Amino acid sequence: MPHRTPVARRWAGRLAALASLALLAGCGSGISFLDPHGPVAATQRDLFFEVTAWMMVVVVPAILLVPFVAWRYRRSATRSTYKPDWGFSWSLEALVWGVPIVLVCILASLIVGKARSLDPYAALASNQVPLDVEVIGLDYKWLFVYPEENVASIGVLPLPVGRPVRFRLTSDTVMQSFMIPALGSQIYAMAGMVTELNLLADRPGVLLGQNTQFNGFGFQGQKFDALAMPPADFARWMAEAKAGDRPLDQSAYAIVSQKGQLADLRARFQFDPAKGLIFSSVDPTLFSTVVARYRPDAAHRHRADETPAHSNGDHAHADQ
Template sequence: MKASRYKNLISRACLLFTVLMLSGCKFALLDPKGQVGLEIRELIITAVFLMLIVVVPVILMVFYFSHKYRATNSESQKEYAPDWAHSTKIEVVVWAVPVIIIAILAVITWRSSHYLEPSTPLKSEEKTMTIEVVALNWKWLFIYPDQKIATVNEVAFPKDVPVLFKLTSDDVMNSFFIPRLGSQLYAMPAMVTRLHLVANEAGDYRGIAASYSGEGFSHMKFTAIALPSKDSFEKWVDKVKSSDKTINDFNDYRTLAKPSIDAPVAYFSKVPDNLFNEVVMQYPGGMNHSGEDAGEMSHGQMHMHHEANQNEGEMGHHEG
Protein backbone atom coordinates (compact mmCIF):
# COMPACT_ATOMS: atom_id res chain seq x y z
CA MET A 1 0.00 0.00 0.00
CA LYS A 2 2.82 2.38 0.99
CA ALA A 3 4.80 1.49 -2.14
CA SER A 4 1.86 2.39 -4.38
CA ARG A 5 1.44 5.71 -2.54
CA TYR A 6 5.10 6.58 -3.05
CA LYS A 7 4.84 5.71 -6.74
CA ASN A 8 1.78 7.96 -7.00
CA LEU A 9 3.63 10.88 -5.38
CA ILE A 10 6.65 10.40 -7.65
CA SER A 11 4.49 10.26 -10.77
CA ARG A 12 2.71 13.48 -9.76
CA ALA A 13 6.01 15.21 -9.10
CA CYS A 14 7.32 14.15 -12.51
CA LEU A 15 4.12 15.37 -14.16
CA LEU A 16 4.39 18.75 -12.42
CA PHE A 17 8.03 19.10 -13.46
CA THR A 18 7.15 18.26 -17.09
CA VAL A 19 4.29 20.77 -17.15
CA LEU A 20 6.56 23.50 -15.79
CA MET A 21 9.25 22.75 -18.37
CA LEU A 22 6.73 22.79 -21.22
CA SER A 23 4.68 25.76 -20.00
CA GLY A 24 6.47 28.23 -22.25
CA CYS A 25 7.84 30.27 -19.35
CA LYS A 26 10.81 32.36 -20.40
CA PHE A 27 13.69 32.56 -17.97
CA ALA A 28 15.24 35.91 -18.83
CA LEU A 29 18.52 35.20 -17.06
CA LEU A 30 18.99 32.05 -19.15
CA ASP A 31 18.18 33.83 -22.41
CA PRO A 32 20.52 36.85 -22.31
CA LYS A 33 20.92 39.33 -25.17
CA GLY A 34 24.10 41.05 -24.02
CA GLN A 35 27.73 40.31 -23.27
CA VAL A 36 27.37 40.72 -19.49
CA GLY A 37 24.23 38.58 -19.44
CA LEU A 38 26.01 35.79 -21.32
CA GLU A 39 28.84 35.77 -18.79
CA ILE A 40 26.36 35.64 -15.90
CA ARG A 41 24.44 32.77 -17.53
CA GLU A 42 27.62 30.75 -17.91
CA LEU A 43 28.43 31.39 -14.25
CA ILE A 44 24.96 30.28 -13.12
CA ILE A 45 25.03 27.10 -15.23
CA THR A 46 28.57 26.20 -14.11
CA ALA A 47 27.67 26.68 -10.43
CA VAL A 48 24.47 24.62 -10.74
CA PHE A 49 26.19 21.69 -12.45
CA LEU A 50 29.01 21.67 -9.89
CA MET A 51 26.49 21.57 -7.05
CA LEU A 52 24.52 18.81 -8.77
CA ILE A 53 27.61 16.60 -8.49
CA VAL A 54 26.68 16.29 -4.81
CA VAL A 55 22.92 16.63 -5.00
CA VAL A 56 22.12 14.05 -7.71
CA PRO A 57 24.06 11.11 -6.16
CA VAL A 58 22.45 11.83 -2.76
CA ILE A 59 18.94 11.80 -4.28
CA LEU A 60 19.66 8.56 -6.16
CA MET A 61 21.12 6.92 -3.05
CA VAL A 62 17.99 7.76 -1.04
CA PHE A 63 15.89 5.68 -3.44
CA TYR A 64 18.57 2.97 -3.67
CA PHE A 65 18.95 2.52 0.10
CA SER A 66 15.19 2.71 0.67
CA HIS A 67 14.70 -0.11 -1.80
CA LYS A 68 17.72 -2.26 -0.88
CA TYR A 69 17.28 -2.13 2.90
CA ARG A 70 13.50 -2.34 3.09
CA ALA A 71 12.10 -4.63 5.77
CA THR A 72 10.77 -7.15 3.23
CA ASN A 73 14.18 -7.64 1.56
CA SER A 74 15.61 -10.79 3.13
CA GLU A 75 18.93 -10.37 1.33
CA SER A 76 19.63 -7.10 3.15
CA GLN A 77 19.24 -8.84 6.52
CA LYS A 78 22.40 -10.84 5.83
CA GLU A 79 24.41 -7.57 5.71
CA TYR A 80 23.27 -6.48 9.18
CA ALA A 81 26.33 -5.07 11.05
CA PRO A 82 25.30 -3.66 14.45
CA ASP A 83 28.91 -2.99 15.56
CA TRP A 84 29.92 -1.06 12.39
CA ALA A 85 31.01 2.51 13.23
CA HIS A 86 33.58 3.82 10.75
CA SER A 87 34.70 3.60 7.14
CA THR A 88 37.71 5.60 5.97
CA LYS A 89 36.69 5.21 2.33
CA ILE A 90 33.23 6.62 2.97
CA GLU A 91 34.63 9.49 5.06
CA VAL A 92 37.08 10.41 2.30
CA VAL A 93 34.34 10.50 -0.33
CA VAL A 94 31.83 12.33 1.89
CA TRP A 95 34.30 15.10 2.81
CA ALA A 96 36.68 15.30 -0.14
CA VAL A 97 34.10 15.75 -2.91
CA PRO A 98 32.28 18.74 -1.28
CA VAL A 99 35.59 20.36 -0.30
CA ILE A 100 36.86 20.12 -3.88
CA ILE A 101 33.61 21.51 -5.27
CA ILE A 102 33.61 24.41 -2.77
CA ALA A 103 37.24 25.19 -3.67
CA ILE A 104 36.41 25.26 -7.38
CA LEU A 105 33.34 27.44 -6.75
CA ALA A 106 35.42 29.81 -4.61
CA VAL A 107 37.96 30.31 -7.40
CA ILE A 108 35.22 30.80 -10.02
CA THR A 109 33.34 33.24 -7.77
CA TRP A 110 36.46 35.27 -6.97
CA ARG A 111 37.46 35.57 -10.62
CA SER A 112 33.96 36.32 -11.90
CA SER A 113 33.32 38.90 -9.15
CA HIS A 114 36.28 40.92 -10.38
CA TYR A 115 35.67 40.30 -14.07
CA LEU A 116 31.98 41.21 -13.84
CA GLU A 117 32.46 44.25 -11.59
CA PRO A 118 29.62 46.57 -12.77
CA SER A 119 31.79 49.69 -12.84
CA THR A 120 34.43 48.12 -15.10
CA PRO A 121 34.16 49.45 -18.69
CA LEU A 122 33.42 46.88 -21.37
CA LYS A 123 36.00 46.26 -24.07
CA SER A 124 34.68 47.44 -27.41
CA GLU A 125 35.76 49.27 -30.54
CA GLU A 126 32.67 51.47 -30.14
CA LYS A 127 32.76 54.55 -27.93
CA THR A 128 30.81 54.15 -24.69
CA MET A 129 27.67 56.27 -24.45
CA THR A 130 26.43 57.67 -21.14
CA ILE A 131 22.88 57.59 -19.80
CA GLU A 132 22.03 59.06 -16.40
CA VAL A 133 19.31 57.25 -14.47
CA VAL A 134 17.21 58.56 -11.57
CA ALA A 135 14.93 56.24 -9.60
CA LEU A 136 11.74 58.17 -8.76
CA ASN A 137 8.56 57.18 -6.94
CA TRP A 138 7.43 55.17 -8.91
CA LYS A 139 9.05 55.57 -12.30
CA TRP A 140 12.46 55.84 -13.96
CA LEU A 141 13.92 59.03 -15.40
CA PHE A 142 16.60 58.65 -18.09
CA ILE A 143 18.76 61.66 -18.94
CA TYR A 144 20.95 61.79 -22.06
CA PRO A 145 23.65 64.39 -21.26
CA ASP A 146 25.14 64.39 -24.78
CA GLN A 147 21.80 64.66 -26.56
CA LYS A 148 20.32 66.98 -23.87
CA ILE A 149 17.05 65.04 -23.74
CA ALA A 150 15.27 62.90 -21.16
CA THR A 151 12.64 60.17 -21.06
CA VAL A 152 10.45 58.45 -18.49
CA ASN A 153 10.08 54.66 -18.41
CA GLU A 154 11.80 54.17 -21.77
CA VAL A 155 15.50 54.05 -22.56
CA ALA A 156 17.03 53.45 -25.99
CA PHE A 157 20.54 52.86 -27.28
CA PRO A 158 22.16 51.22 -30.33
CA LYS A 159 23.04 47.54 -30.15
CA ASP A 160 26.74 46.64 -29.87
CA VAL A 161 27.45 50.06 -28.30
CA PRO A 162 28.57 49.89 -24.64
CA VAL A 163 26.42 51.97 -22.32
CA LEU A 164 27.49 53.51 -19.02
CA PHE A 165 24.47 53.92 -16.77
CA LYS A 166 25.08 56.44 -13.98
CA LEU A 167 22.56 55.62 -11.28
CA THR A 168 21.13 57.61 -8.40
CA SER A 169 17.82 57.85 -6.55
CA ASP A 170 15.59 60.77 -5.69
CA ASP A 171 14.26 59.14 -2.54
CA VAL A 172 14.75 55.60 -1.21
CA MET A 173 17.36 53.09 -2.35
CA ASN A 174 16.29 51.03 -5.34
CA SER A 175 17.79 48.51 -7.75
CA PHE A 176 18.12 48.99 -11.52
CA PHE A 177 17.82 45.74 -13.49
CA ILE A 178 17.45 44.75 -17.14
CA PRO A 179 17.44 40.92 -16.79
CA ARG A 180 18.30 40.07 -20.41
CA LEU A 181 21.29 42.41 -20.46
CA GLY A 182 22.95 41.57 -17.17
CA SER A 183 23.83 42.87 -13.74
CA GLN A 184 21.51 44.73 -11.44
CA LEU A 185 22.90 47.60 -9.38
CA TYR A 186 21.62 49.78 -6.58
CA ALA A 187 20.60 53.41 -7.04
CA MET A 188 20.92 55.44 -3.82
CA PRO A 189 20.23 59.05 -2.82
CA ALA A 190 23.28 61.37 -2.75
CA MET A 191 25.39 58.72 -4.49
CA VAL A 192 26.31 57.77 -8.03
CA THR A 193 26.93 54.15 -8.97
CA ARG A 194 28.08 52.99 -12.39
CA LEU A 195 26.82 50.07 -14.44
CA HIS A 196 28.25 49.06 -17.83
CA LEU A 197 26.01 47.04 -20.16
CA VAL A 198 25.76 46.28 -23.86
CA ALA A 199 23.05 44.70 -26.03
CA ASN A 200 24.25 42.31 -28.73
CA GLU A 201 20.84 41.92 -30.34
CA ALA A 202 18.23 44.51 -31.29
CA GLY A 203 14.94 44.26 -29.44
CA ASP A 204 12.74 45.52 -26.62
CA TYR A 205 13.81 44.32 -23.18
CA ARG A 206 11.92 44.55 -19.91
CA GLY A 207 13.47 46.59 -17.12
CA ILE A 208 12.37 46.55 -13.50
CA ALA A 209 13.03 47.88 -10.03
CA ALA A 210 14.43 44.77 -8.37
CA SER A 211 13.95 46.18 -4.85
CA TYR A 212 10.34 46.44 -3.74
CA SER A 213 10.35 49.01 -0.95
CA GLY A 214 6.60 49.33 -0.48
CA GLU A 215 3.43 50.16 -2.35
CA GLY A 216 4.06 51.36 -5.90
CA PHE A 217 7.53 49.92 -6.42
CA SER A 218 6.23 46.78 -8.12
CA HIS A 219 4.93 49.12 -10.83
CA MET A 220 8.39 50.55 -11.57
CA LYS A 221 8.81 48.91 -14.95
CA PHE A 222 10.42 50.35 -18.06
CA THR A 223 11.34 49.30 -21.59
CA ALA A 224 14.96 49.15 -22.76
CA ILE A 225 15.10 49.40 -26.54
CA ALA A 226 18.22 48.14 -28.30
CA LEU A 227 18.05 49.74 -31.74
CA PRO A 228 19.56 48.08 -34.84
CA SER A 229 21.99 50.89 -35.70
CA LYS A 230 23.29 54.32 -34.78
CA ASP A 231 21.10 55.84 -37.51
CA SER A 232 17.97 54.37 -35.96
CA PHE A 233 19.10 55.74 -32.60
CA GLU A 234 19.48 59.22 -34.11
CA LYS A 235 15.93 58.94 -35.46
CA TRP A 236 14.72 58.00 -32.00
CA VAL A 237 16.55 61.03 -30.56
CA ASP A 238 14.87 63.26 -33.16
CA LYS A 239 11.48 61.85 -32.09
CA VAL A 240 12.22 62.73 -28.49
CA LYS A 241 13.38 66.23 -29.48
CA SER A 242 10.10 66.81 -31.29
CA SER A 243 8.21 66.54 -27.99
CA ASP A 244 6.70 69.71 -26.58
CA LYS A 245 7.52 68.63 -23.02
CA THR A 246 10.62 70.10 -21.37
CA ILE A 247 12.37 70.18 -18.00
CA ASN A 248 13.55 73.76 -17.72
CA ASP A 249 14.80 73.85 -14.12
CA PHE A 250 14.89 71.94 -10.85
CA ASN A 251 11.35 73.04 -9.99
CA ASP A 252 10.10 71.27 -13.12
CA TYR A 253 12.04 68.21 -12.02
CA ARG A 254 10.43 68.29 -8.56
CA THR A 255 7.01 68.35 -10.22
CA LEU A 256 7.96 65.33 -12.33
CA ALA A 257 9.34 63.53 -9.27
CA LYS A 258 5.99 63.50 -7.47
CA PRO A 259 4.80 59.90 -6.82
CA SER A 260 2.73 58.39 -9.63
CA ILE A 261 1.89 54.73 -10.24
CA ASP A 262 1.96 53.30 -13.77
CA ALA A 263 3.37 56.52 -15.22
CA PRO A 264 3.21 56.49 -19.04
CA VAL A 265 6.25 56.83 -21.27
CA ALA A 266 7.15 60.51 -21.64
CA TYR A 267 9.69 62.39 -23.78
CA PHE A 268 11.38 65.66 -22.81
CA SER A 269 13.07 67.60 -25.60
CA LYS A 270 15.08 69.78 -23.25
CA VAL A 271 16.78 69.29 -19.87
CA PRO A 272 19.21 71.45 -17.87
CA ASP A 273 22.87 70.53 -18.38
CA ASN A 274 23.45 69.95 -14.67
CA LEU A 275 20.17 68.25 -13.73
CA PHE A 276 21.59 64.88 -12.71
CA ASN A 277 24.22 66.54 -10.55
CA GLU A 278 21.55 68.65 -8.85
CA VAL A 279 19.55 65.53 -8.05
CA VAL A 280 22.61 63.97 -6.41
CA MET A 281 23.48 67.17 -4.52
CA GLN A 282 20.01 67.87 -3.13
CA TYR A 283 20.78 65.93 0.05
CA PRO A 284 23.43 66.75 2.71
CA GLY A 285 26.58 64.82 1.93
CA GLY A 286 25.79 64.50 -1.76
CA MET A 287 28.91 64.35 -3.90
CA ASN A 288 29.59 66.36 -7.02
CA HIS A 289 30.17 63.68 -9.66
CA SER A 290 31.56 65.83 -12.46
CA GLY A 291 34.40 63.94 -14.07
CA GLU A 292 35.52 60.77 -12.32
CA ASP A 293 35.62 61.77 -8.65
CA ALA A 294 34.53 60.04 -5.45
CA GLY A 295 30.84 60.51 -6.25
CA GLU A 296 31.08 57.67 -8.79
CA MET A 297 31.87 54.48 -6.98
CA SER A 298 32.19 50.80 -7.68
CA HIS A 299 29.89 48.21 -6.13
CA GLY A 300 32.51 47.29 -3.53
CA GLN A 301 33.06 50.91 -2.39
CA MET A 302 29.43 51.86 -1.81
CA HIS A 303 29.19 51.03 1.89
CA MET A 304 32.42 52.85 2.81
CA HIS A 305 31.44 56.00 0.91
CA HIS A 306 27.93 55.94 2.36
CA GLU A 307 29.35 56.07 5.89
CA ALA A 308 31.71 58.86 4.89
CA ASN A 309 28.80 60.84 3.44
CA GLN A 310 26.79 60.46 6.63
CA ASN A 311 29.68 61.69 8.75
CA GLU A 312 30.21 64.69 6.48
CA GLY A 313 26.51 65.53 6.65
CA GLU A 314 26.57 65.42 10.47
CA MET A 315 29.59 67.74 10.57
CA GLY A 316 27.87 70.22 8.28
CA HIS A 317 30.34 69.89 5.43
CA HIS A 318 29.23 69.82 1.80
CA GLU A 319 31.44 68.97 -1.14
CA GLY A 320 30.77 71.13 -4.18
Protein backbone atom coordinates (compact mmCIF):
# COMPACT_ATOMS: atom_id res chain seq x y z
CA MET A 1 0.00 0.00 0.00
CA PRO A 2 1.49 3.39 -0.95
CA HIS A 3 1.91 5.89 1.80
CA ARG A 4 -0.72 8.65 1.81
CA THR A 5 -0.09 12.12 3.12
CA PRO A 6 -2.69 13.73 5.45
CA VAL A 7 -3.76 16.01 2.59
CA ALA A 8 -4.27 13.06 0.23
CA ARG A 9 -6.25 11.17 2.86
CA ARG A 10 -8.40 14.23 3.51
CA TRP A 11 -9.21 14.68 -0.18
CA ALA A 12 -9.89 10.97 -0.58
CA GLY A 13 -12.38 11.18 2.28
CA ARG A 14 -14.12 14.17 0.72
CA LEU A 15 -14.41 12.44 -2.65
CA ALA A 16 -15.82 9.33 -1.00
CA ALA A 17 -18.40 11.43 0.85
CA LEU A 18 -19.45 13.19 -2.35
CA ALA A 19 -19.77 9.88 -4.17
CA SER A 20 -21.90 8.51 -1.35
CA LEU A 21 -24.19 11.53 -1.48
CA ALA A 22 -24.59 11.16 -5.23
CA LEU A 23 -25.55 7.52 -4.85
CA LEU A 24 -27.93 8.22 -1.97
CA ALA A 25 -29.69 10.87 -4.02
CA GLY A 26 -31.02 8.22 -6.36
CA CYS A 27 -31.41 5.20 -4.13
CA GLY A 28 -34.17 4.19 -1.80
CA SER A 29 -37.60 3.09 -2.87
CA GLY A 30 -40.32 5.67 -3.28
CA ILE A 31 -38.33 8.84 -2.58
CA SER A 32 -37.10 9.97 -6.00
CA PHE A 33 -38.09 10.17 -9.65
CA LEU A 34 -34.89 8.19 -10.32
CA ASP A 35 -36.82 5.20 -8.94
CA PRO A 36 -40.11 5.87 -10.75
CA HIS A 37 -43.37 4.27 -9.69
CA GLY A 38 -45.40 5.78 -12.51
CA PRO A 39 -45.23 6.92 -16.14
CA VAL A 40 -44.82 10.63 -15.32
CA ALA A 41 -41.76 10.05 -13.13
CA ALA A 42 -40.37 7.58 -15.69
CA THR A 43 -40.62 10.25 -18.39
CA GLN A 44 -38.89 12.75 -16.12
CA ARG A 45 -36.10 10.28 -15.37
CA ASP A 46 -35.54 9.55 -19.07
CA LEU A 47 -35.49 13.27 -19.86
CA PHE A 48 -33.04 13.90 -17.03
CA PHE A 49 -30.55 11.32 -18.34
CA GLU A 50 -30.97 12.46 -21.95
CA VAL A 51 -30.35 16.11 -21.08
CA THR A 52 -27.39 15.16 -18.87
CA ALA A 53 -25.85 13.05 -21.64
CA TRP A 54 -26.13 15.86 -24.20
CA MET A 55 -24.72 18.39 -21.74
CA MET A 56 -21.63 16.20 -21.39
CA VAL A 57 -20.80 17.14 -24.99
CA VAL A 58 -19.81 20.55 -23.63
CA VAL A 59 -18.94 19.73 -20.04
CA VAL A 60 -16.44 16.91 -20.63
CA PRO A 61 -14.31 18.77 -23.23
CA ALA A 62 -14.31 21.86 -21.01
CA ILE A 63 -13.16 19.86 -18.00
CA LEU A 64 -10.38 18.22 -19.99
CA LEU A 65 -9.27 21.18 -22.10
CA VAL A 66 -9.10 23.88 -19.40
CA PRO A 67 -6.20 22.27 -17.48
CA PHE A 68 -4.55 21.22 -20.78
CA VAL A 69 -4.61 24.77 -22.18
CA ALA A 70 -3.39 26.18 -18.87
CA TRP A 71 -0.46 23.76 -18.93
CA ARG A 72 0.24 24.00 -22.66
CA TYR A 73 0.43 27.80 -22.67
CA ARG A 74 1.95 28.34 -19.28
CA ARG A 75 4.45 31.15 -18.91
CA SER A 76 7.41 28.83 -18.49
CA ALA A 77 6.66 26.84 -21.67
CA THR A 78 9.60 26.94 -24.10
CA ARG A 79 8.18 24.92 -27.02
CA SER A 80 4.94 26.89 -27.52
CA THR A 81 4.66 29.17 -30.53
CA TYR A 82 4.41 32.85 -29.59
CA LYS A 83 1.86 34.65 -31.80
CA PRO A 84 1.19 38.12 -30.39
CA ASP A 85 -0.63 39.27 -33.53
CA TRP A 86 -3.11 36.37 -33.69
CA GLY A 87 -6.68 37.59 -33.22
CA PHE A 88 -9.28 35.65 -35.20
CA SER A 89 -10.00 32.14 -36.49
CA TRP A 90 -13.11 31.10 -38.41
CA SER A 91 -12.68 27.47 -37.43
CA LEU A 92 -12.39 28.34 -33.75
CA GLU A 93 -15.39 30.69 -33.92
CA ALA A 94 -17.47 28.01 -35.63
CA LEU A 95 -16.53 25.51 -32.94
CA VAL A 96 -17.14 27.88 -30.02
CA TRP A 97 -20.55 29.07 -31.28
CA GLY A 98 -21.70 26.20 -33.47
CA VAL A 99 -21.58 23.42 -30.88
CA PRO A 100 -23.64 25.33 -28.24
CA ILE A 101 -26.22 26.37 -30.86
CA VAL A 102 -26.66 22.81 -32.06
CA LEU A 103 -26.81 21.59 -28.47
CA VAL A 104 -29.47 24.15 -27.51
CA CYS A 105 -31.58 23.11 -30.51
CA ILE A 106 -31.32 19.45 -29.54
CA LEU A 107 -32.21 20.15 -25.90
CA ALA A 108 -35.11 22.37 -26.93
CA SER A 109 -36.57 19.64 -29.14
CA LEU A 110 -36.23 17.09 -26.34
CA ILE A 111 -37.84 19.30 -23.72
CA VAL A 112 -40.66 20.55 -25.93
CA GLY A 113 -41.47 17.02 -27.02
CA LYS A 114 -41.62 15.71 -23.45
CA ALA A 115 -43.31 18.82 -22.03
CA ARG A 116 -46.56 17.99 -23.80
CA SER A 117 -46.71 14.57 -22.16
CA LEU A 118 -45.89 16.16 -18.79
CA ASP A 119 -48.76 18.65 -18.81
CA PRO A 120 -50.25 18.30 -15.29
CA TYR A 121 -53.74 19.01 -16.63
CA ALA A 122 -53.54 16.33 -19.33
CA ALA A 123 -55.34 13.09 -18.50
CA LEU A 124 -53.15 9.98 -18.59
CA ALA A 125 -53.91 7.29 -21.14
CA SER A 126 -55.85 4.49 -19.46
CA ASN A 127 -58.93 2.33 -19.92
CA GLN A 128 -60.00 3.12 -16.34
CA VAL A 129 -61.93 6.11 -15.07
CA PRO A 130 -59.64 8.43 -13.04
CA LEU A 131 -60.00 8.50 -9.28
CA ASP A 132 -60.77 12.01 -8.03
CA VAL A 133 -58.89 13.21 -4.97
CA GLU A 134 -59.37 16.69 -3.52
CA VAL A 135 -56.30 18.06 -1.75
CA ILE A 136 -56.44 20.90 0.76
CA GLY A 137 -53.17 22.36 2.02
CA LEU A 138 -53.13 23.26 5.71
CA ASP A 139 -50.52 24.39 8.24
CA TYR A 140 -48.63 21.97 8.31
CA LYS A 141 -50.42 18.96 6.85
CA TRP A 142 -52.31 17.81 3.77
CA LEU A 143 -55.99 16.88 3.86
CA PHE A 144 -57.08 14.36 1.22
CA VAL A 145 -60.77 14.04 0.37
CA TYR A 146 -62.19 11.20 -1.74
CA PRO A 147 -65.51 12.60 -2.99
CA GLU A 148 -66.54 9.33 -4.64
CA GLU A 149 -65.96 7.34 -1.45
CA ASN A 150 -66.99 10.12 0.95
CA VAL A 151 -63.94 9.60 3.17
CA ALA A 152 -60.92 11.75 4.01
CA SER A 153 -57.44 11.26 5.42
CA ILE A 154 -54.46 13.17 6.76
CA GLY A 155 -50.96 11.73 6.72
CA VAL A 156 -51.69 8.91 4.29
CA LEU A 157 -52.82 8.93 0.68
CA PRO A 158 -54.02 5.51 -0.55
CA LEU A 159 -53.85 5.11 -4.34
CA PRO A 160 -54.93 2.13 -6.47
CA VAL A 161 -52.18 0.74 -8.68
CA GLY A 162 -52.95 0.96 -12.38
CA ARG A 163 -55.71 3.55 -12.08
CA PRO A 164 -55.14 7.21 -12.98
CA VAL A 165 -55.65 9.73 -10.21
CA ARG A 166 -56.86 13.27 -10.83
CA PHE A 167 -55.86 15.58 -8.02
CA ARG A 168 -57.56 18.95 -7.57
CA LEU A 169 -55.67 21.14 -5.16
CA THR A 170 -56.27 24.29 -3.17
CA SER A 171 -54.99 25.81 0.04
CA ASP A 172 -56.70 27.02 3.19
CA THR A 173 -53.59 28.97 4.12
CA VAL A 174 -50.54 30.31 2.29
CA MET A 175 -49.17 28.91 -0.98
CA GLN A 176 -47.83 25.36 -0.78
CA SER A 177 -46.13 22.95 -3.16
CA PHE A 178 -47.49 19.42 -3.54
CA MET A 179 -45.03 16.76 -4.65
CA ILE A 180 -44.77 12.96 -4.79
CA PRO A 181 -41.29 12.53 -6.33
CA ALA A 182 -41.61 8.82 -7.19
CA LEU A 183 -44.79 9.53 -9.17
CA GLY A 184 -43.33 12.68 -10.70
CA SER A 185 -44.45 16.28 -10.69
CA GLN A 186 -44.74 19.29 -8.48
CA ILE A 187 -47.64 21.70 -8.46
CA TYR A 188 -48.69 24.62 -6.31
CA ALA A 189 -51.78 24.86 -4.13
CA MET A 190 -53.04 28.40 -3.47
CA ALA A 191 -55.94 29.88 -1.56
CA GLY A 192 -58.89 30.76 -3.76
CA MET A 193 -57.48 28.86 -6.72
CA VAL A 194 -57.68 25.28 -7.97
CA THR A 195 -54.84 23.49 -9.72
CA GLU A 196 -54.97 20.01 -11.19
CA LEU A 197 -52.50 17.18 -11.38
CA ASN A 198 -52.83 13.79 -13.09
CA LEU A 199 -50.68 10.91 -11.88
CA LEU A 200 -50.66 7.12 -11.96
CA ALA A 201 -48.88 4.51 -9.83
CA ASP A 202 -47.90 1.44 -11.84
CA ARG A 203 -46.52 -0.68 -8.99
CA PRO A 204 -47.11 -0.98 -5.23
CA GLY A 205 -45.00 0.90 -2.73
CA VAL A 206 -44.91 3.43 0.09
CA LEU A 207 -43.98 6.70 -1.56
CA LEU A 208 -42.82 9.95 -0.03
CA GLY A 209 -45.14 12.93 -0.38
CA GLN A 210 -44.27 16.39 0.87
CA ASN A 211 -44.63 20.14 0.75
CA THR A 212 -41.57 21.61 -0.96
CA GLN A 213 -42.58 25.26 -0.49
CA PHE A 214 -41.16 27.00 2.58
CA ASN A 215 -44.20 28.47 4.31
CA GLY A 216 -43.20 28.45 7.97
CA PHE A 217 -41.04 26.64 10.47
CA GLY A 218 -43.27 23.53 10.40
CA PHE A 219 -43.21 22.94 6.65
CA GLN A 220 -40.36 20.42 6.93
CA GLY A 221 -42.73 18.06 8.75
CA GLN A 222 -45.51 18.40 6.18
CA LYS A 223 -44.97 14.97 4.73
CA PHE A 224 -47.26 12.03 4.04
CA ASP A 225 -47.15 8.45 2.82
CA ALA A 226 -48.64 7.83 -0.61
CA LEU A 227 -49.72 4.18 -0.38
CA ALA A 228 -49.73 2.68 -3.87
CA MET A 229 -51.63 -0.57 -3.37
CA PRO A 230 -53.33 -3.22 -5.51
CA PRO A 231 -56.98 -2.45 -6.30
CA ALA A 232 -58.25 -5.13 -3.90
CA ASP A 233 -56.20 -3.68 -1.03
CA PHE A 234 -57.37 -0.17 -1.92
CA ALA A 235 -61.01 -1.28 -1.82
CA ARG A 236 -60.39 -2.98 1.54
CA TRP A 237 -58.77 0.19 2.91
CA MET A 238 -61.77 2.25 1.82
CA ALA A 239 -64.22 -0.22 3.37
CA GLU A 240 -62.38 -0.07 6.69
CA ALA A 241 -62.31 3.73 6.53
CA LYS A 242 -66.07 3.90 5.97
CA ALA A 243 -66.66 1.50 8.85
CA GLY A 244 -65.12 3.96 11.30
CA ASP A 245 -66.96 6.50 13.38
CA ARG A 246 -65.11 9.75 12.85
CA PRO A 247 -66.94 12.22 10.57
CA LEU A 248 -65.15 15.26 9.19
CA ASP A 249 -67.81 17.82 9.99
CA GLN A 250 -67.37 21.56 10.48
CA SER A 251 -66.26 21.20 14.09
CA ALA A 252 -63.68 18.52 13.20
CA TYR A 253 -62.37 20.59 10.30
CA ALA A 254 -62.01 23.60 12.59
CA ILE A 255 -59.63 21.49 14.66
CA VAL A 256 -57.58 19.93 11.88
CA SER A 257 -57.19 23.25 10.07
CA GLN A 258 -55.44 24.81 13.06
CA LYS A 259 -51.72 25.39 12.69
CA GLY A 260 -49.74 22.32 13.71
CA GLN A 261 -48.50 18.99 12.43
CA LEU A 262 -50.30 15.65 12.28
CA ALA A 263 -48.94 14.44 15.61
CA ASP A 264 -50.45 17.48 17.31
CA LEU A 265 -53.93 16.10 16.58
CA ARG A 266 -53.36 12.82 18.38
CA ALA A 267 -54.75 14.03 21.72
CA ARG A 268 -57.94 15.31 20.08
CA PHE A 269 -58.75 12.32 17.85
CA GLN A 270 -56.95 9.35 19.45
CA PHE A 271 -55.25 7.77 16.45
CA ASP A 272 -51.90 6.31 15.42
CA PRO A 273 -49.93 8.99 13.48
CA ALA A 274 -48.07 6.23 11.63
CA LYS A 275 -51.38 5.06 10.11
CA GLY A 276 -52.74 8.54 9.48
CA LEU A 277 -55.91 10.25 10.62
CA ILE A 278 -58.92 8.74 8.82
CA PHE A 279 -62.41 10.22 8.59
CA SER A 280 -65.33 7.92 7.82
CA SER A 281 -67.39 10.66 6.18
CA VAL A 282 -66.88 14.19 4.94
CA ASP A 283 -68.95 17.17 3.91
CA PRO A 284 -69.17 16.88 0.07
CA THR A 285 -68.99 20.66 -0.26
CA LEU A 286 -65.87 21.07 1.87
CA PHE A 287 -63.46 21.62 -1.03
CA SER A 288 -65.64 24.19 -2.79
CA THR A 289 -66.33 25.89 0.54
CA VAL A 290 -62.60 26.33 1.16
CA VAL A 291 -62.13 27.77 -2.34
CA ALA A 292 -65.11 30.12 -1.94
CA ARG A 293 -63.75 31.42 1.36
CA TYR A 294 -61.04 33.25 -0.58
CA ARG A 295 -62.63 33.63 -4.03
CA PRO A 296 -66.38 33.06 -4.19
CA ASP A 297 -66.65 33.51 -7.96
CA ALA A 298 -64.20 30.67 -8.68
CA ALA A 299 -65.63 27.91 -6.47
CA HIS A 300 -68.36 26.78 -8.88
CA ARG A 301 -65.86 26.31 -11.72
CA HIS A 302 -64.08 23.39 -10.10
CA ARG A 303 -66.61 20.70 -9.32
CA ALA A 304 -65.37 17.11 -9.48
CA ASP A 305 -67.23 16.49 -12.77
CA GLU A 306 -65.58 19.42 -14.55
CA THR A 307 -62.17 19.77 -16.13
CA PRO A 308 -60.60 23.20 -15.50
CA ALA A 309 -59.85 25.14 -18.64
CA HIS A 310 -56.40 26.57 -19.14
CA SER A 311 -57.90 29.92 -20.08
CA ASN A 312 -59.96 30.56 -16.97
CA GLY A 313 -57.14 32.32 -15.14
CA ASP A 314 -56.85 29.66 -12.46
CA HIS A 315 -54.13 27.55 -14.07
CA ALA A 316 -51.29 28.15 -11.65
CA HIS A 317 -47.71 27.36 -12.59
CA ALA A 318 -46.77 23.69 -12.32
CA ASP A 319 -43.38 21.97 -12.64
CA GLN A 320 -43.52 18.42 -13.87
